[in-house]
Amino acid sequence: MNSQQKNKFTLWMLAWPIFIELFLQFLLGAADTLMVSRISDDAVAVVGFSNQLFMALQVLLVTVSSGAGILIAQRIGARNNEDARTIAIIAVKVTGLIGLAISIVLYALPRPIAAMLQLPEGLLPLAEIYISIVGGGMVLMAIMSTLSTAIRNTGNTKGPMYTAIGMNVIHVILNYGFIFGELGLPKWGLTGVAISTVISRLLALLVLLFMFLHAFKRKITLPDFRIFDSKLFKEVLKIGWPLAVGLSSWVITQLLIFSYIAMLGEDELAARTYMNTLESFCFMLGQSIAMALQIQIAHMYGAGLFQKAYKNAFRALWIAEAIVLLNAFVIFLFGGKVLGIFTNEPDIIAIGVSLLGMNLLLQPGKMLNMAFGNALNAVGDTRFIMKISIIVTSIVAGVLPYVTGIQLGWGLIGIYACMIADEYIRGILVLVRWRGQKMLRKAELRAESRRSGAGAGAGAGAGVGPNQSAMEM
Numbered sequence: 001m002n003s004q005q006k007n008k009f010t011l012w013m014l015a016w017p018i019f020i021e022l023f024l025q026f027l028l029g030a031a032d033t034l035m036v037s038r039i040s041d042d043a044v045a046v047v048g049f050s051n052q053l054f055m056a057l058q059v060l061l062v063t064v065s066s067g068a069g070i071l072i073a074q075r076i077g078a079r080n081n082e083d084a085r086t087i088a089i090i091a092v093k094v095t096g097l098i099g100l101a102i103s104i105v106l107y108a109l110p111r112p113i114a115a116m117l118q119l120p121e122g123l124l125p126l127a128e129i130y131i132s133i134v135g136g137g138m139v140l141m142a143i144m145s146t147l148s149t150a151i152r153n154t155g156n157t158k159g160p161m162y163t164a165i166g167m168n169v170i171h172v173i174l175n176y177g178f179i180f181g182e183l184g185l186p187k188w189g190l191t192g193v194a195i196s197t198v199i200s201r202l203l204a205l206l207v208l209l210f211m212f213l214h215a216f217k218r219k220i221t222l223p224d225f226r227i228f229d230s231k232l233f234k235e236v237l238k239i240g241w242p243l244a245v246g247l248s249s250w251v252i253t254q255l256l257i258f259s260y261i262a263m264l265g266e267d268e269l270a271a272r273t274y275m276n277t278l279e280s281f282c283f284m285l286g287q288s289i290a291m292a293l294q295i296q297i298a299h300m301y302g303a304g305l306f307q308k309a310y311k312n313a314f315r316a317l318w319i320a321e322a323i324v325l326l327n328a329f330v331i332f333l334f335g336g337k338v339l340g341i342f343t344n345e346p347d348i349i350a351i352g353v354s355l356l357g358m359n360l361l362l363q364p365g366k367m368l369n370m371a372f373g374n375a376l377n378a379v380g381d382t383r384f385i386m387k388i389s390i391i392v393t394s395i396v397a398g399v400l401p402y403v404t405g406i407q408l409g410w411g412l413i414g415i416y417a418c419m420i421a422d423e424y425i426r427g428i429l430v431l432v433r434w435r436g437q438k439m440l441r442k443a444e445l446r447a448e449s450r451r452s453g454a455g456a457g458a459g460a461g462a463g464v465g466p467n468q469s470a471m472e473m
Helices: 003-008 011-037 041-077 081-108 110-116 121-136 138-153 158-180 190-213 222-226 230-264 266-303 306-342 346-354 356-378 382-407 411-436 438-454
Strands: none
Touching (some): 011 158, 011 190, 011 306, 041 121, 081 110, 081 222, 081 230, 158 190, 230 382
16 A cells, blocks of 8 residues: 555544535534524524434435445455445445435425424424425435545545535525525525525535546546446445434434424424534534544455554544533533524523533533444444444434423423433443454454465455555544
């Protein structure tokens, strides 16, 4: 492995562009929330609710996009660039078709979907507008997220970052024009915000597509999109379907939580939306480290650097935990003032302030869970993540919040307590699993068997490659 390739997969080189991208996504969300709050708190509640719905539906894409991303990094680590290229092409095609199906459903049935998810009656007219437009463009988000995943897992985390910069700038400018009737644009309020979202995503998709075509050693051309390798696609599904099921468990519980909060009232729903913005800022850098860690460990796993991968997970965790704790403490001290920027409603601010201390407890557990969960995903141990998500998340974060928040009358405090418990329980379970090194030991045995049977140069297949010199952080 040459020094340029080696440096490209260090944790820092992978993480900082991801952080910038996530930070810009945060700014996009914060700008959306701030600008939409000038329309009304009801509009804010609708945007927050709709985004949870879109996140839930994106789970349908995870089976292919996340499974493909892990395999792309593993194959590149094993120096099998052609397989990585083919996997990426298949992933874009399949997720595009799934995204198109989602778009059709959301465009055709926005109001019934919102009503089914217990959105208050007074918010349904706004939800119908926003979900039909932004949801109708979900095909753009589907393809865009898969392109970004493929590009990042080749080690190029800067490309999606630059694209995010452009998308954010365009989106904020269009938001300003549509909400306030400036820049020669009509004053369309929430409708304009939805249109702005779709336009900025379309432009970002075009840029990412250009990068994707040049992401591998051999350029991808339009005729290449006819490629379909059933064997490789089965490998993608083998890793991807447990990821999708596990994530769907989590996302469905988030939808349930939003439904419970909607039962508490519109003020609580708006407060939760504002808190989502603050929590996203708090967790961004930790999340970028966890995402970079998954790419790095998958690459090391493919290259046969099993013990290096094991140790790097712990090093990354301590770095991320320190950052997340610092951010959570800053939010705890100044979150009340920040909430005052978004809304003048004292009841909404009071609800948000009451949750700041609980956020300080939530974030370290969330980081523990994400770091070792991503590490396990990177080595293909996705079924374990699926099992604990189904069992723990469904009960602790799905059922118990209704009991504590609604039946016992503890409100948002009761709901947050269950969210904290869920993160810590799963975090401890994935930590114990990673320390057991089950998948790493299996891979080591396979590598030793291939070396003894076919020489030291064998084993460039899925997930196993020659033992290269150790990467640095």
